[in-house]
Amino acid sequence: MTAKRPTTRIQRKNTATILDAALEVFSAQGFAGATLDQIARQAGLSKPNLLYYFASKEAIYVTLLTDLMETWLAPLRALDPEGEPVDEIVGYVLRKLDMSRRFPRESRLFANEVLSGAPHFSARIDGELRALVDEKAALIAAWQAEGRLAALDPRHLIFSIWATTQHYADFDVQVRGVLGTEGDGHYRAAEAFLGRLYRGALAP
Amino acid sequence: MTAKRPTTRIQRKNTATILDAALEVFSAQGFAGATLDQIARQAGLSKPNLLYYFASKEAIYVTLLTDLMETWLAPLRALDPEGEPVDEIVGYVLRKLDMSRRFPRESRLFANEVLSGAPHFSARIDGELRALVDEKAALIAAWQAEGRLAALDPRHLIFSIWATTQHYADFDVQVRGVLGTEGDGHYRAAEAFLGRLYRGALAP
């Protein structure tokens, strides 16, 4: 289903190099804006060599999306039914924010894809993603029924967490432009803000 | 500074037609993904005719961004120093959410631009946008100093409002995929959710 599994040493190294270069380029230019020449240059390989490892530009892109999906959903998966509800959700928010800081390219890749109508990805949205959200929404609803969490629509709560945290990766230029900052020091303020926002709103 | 002001009747009609078609196409495909042929077809005009009214693809795009910027910032501009702080901000949230529902194309246009690093727009971000945010952040800080609003970093508060509200336009496919809905009925739930979220977090 995914790309042919690499077997040789060289295959492993080169597919990894290509996928990293592709992430760099696709996340910055989007699928349409990216070119094979850019990816090849970034990877330090020739264009025909890319196409020796991947059948097409689209194949590189789809492989990227597929491989990264699990990583991307891991923080939500980790939401623990045994934990203290407010702490669990605030913890999720902070983990997701940390992902934005550490993996902004991945965040932008997905943002670009979804923004364009998810032409290569809608099946997984309607499938795996929806199933996972359904599961966690049920957990949140259960916590609310026990009176351990304020009554807020669980699915929209999840949307708001995605939105607020990914904003720092996806709209990085805007955030920096408005704040006038340069490093990623503003992530400390974002942590404090989001922690307070959700703690304030979620307390039962 | 902007495109030459239309004077004749035909010029007014055609530039408007072109800009609307361009909004449709650019917001769906991004700048790189859009083609002049698509815009021409959408506008019902020939490609050379587009280029009679605009110097280049980029000129159409920049004109669009410039013309729409004011509309886009209007809700934040309307934040009233005389109003009741919590109501003012919740009102802003709901106005912004309404913009997402009524003008999703505009939202996606800006999202695409910023996501790609705002290559045609960074000057305005560092200039007008930053100035407006500074002004409103000061207002919010003043309200907080008077104890009429919970102490939350004003700039990050504004970011969170942009993020949560624009999410419904920009990531529309994902929202629909997860909710399994079709119309825009989910905006009622979003209103209720965001109203509660911010009311809960902003109460002093």
Added chain:
DNA sequence: GCAAATGTTGACCAAGCGGTCAGGATCACG
């Protein structure tokens, strides 16, 4: 009603695109 200004277009162009291919280089392994 007629000229000048304005509007419109088919045909065309150079550049860049994703992708192919024949053939040569390099590797793994008996």
Added chain:
DNA sequence: CGTGATCCTGACCGCTTGGTCAACATTTGC
């Protein structure tokens, strides 16, 4: 060390792209 499998590339192809241009159509204003 040899040979078959794997890896790599320059040259090339058909197609689409943004943009041009000369010629033609339509409006406008006197």
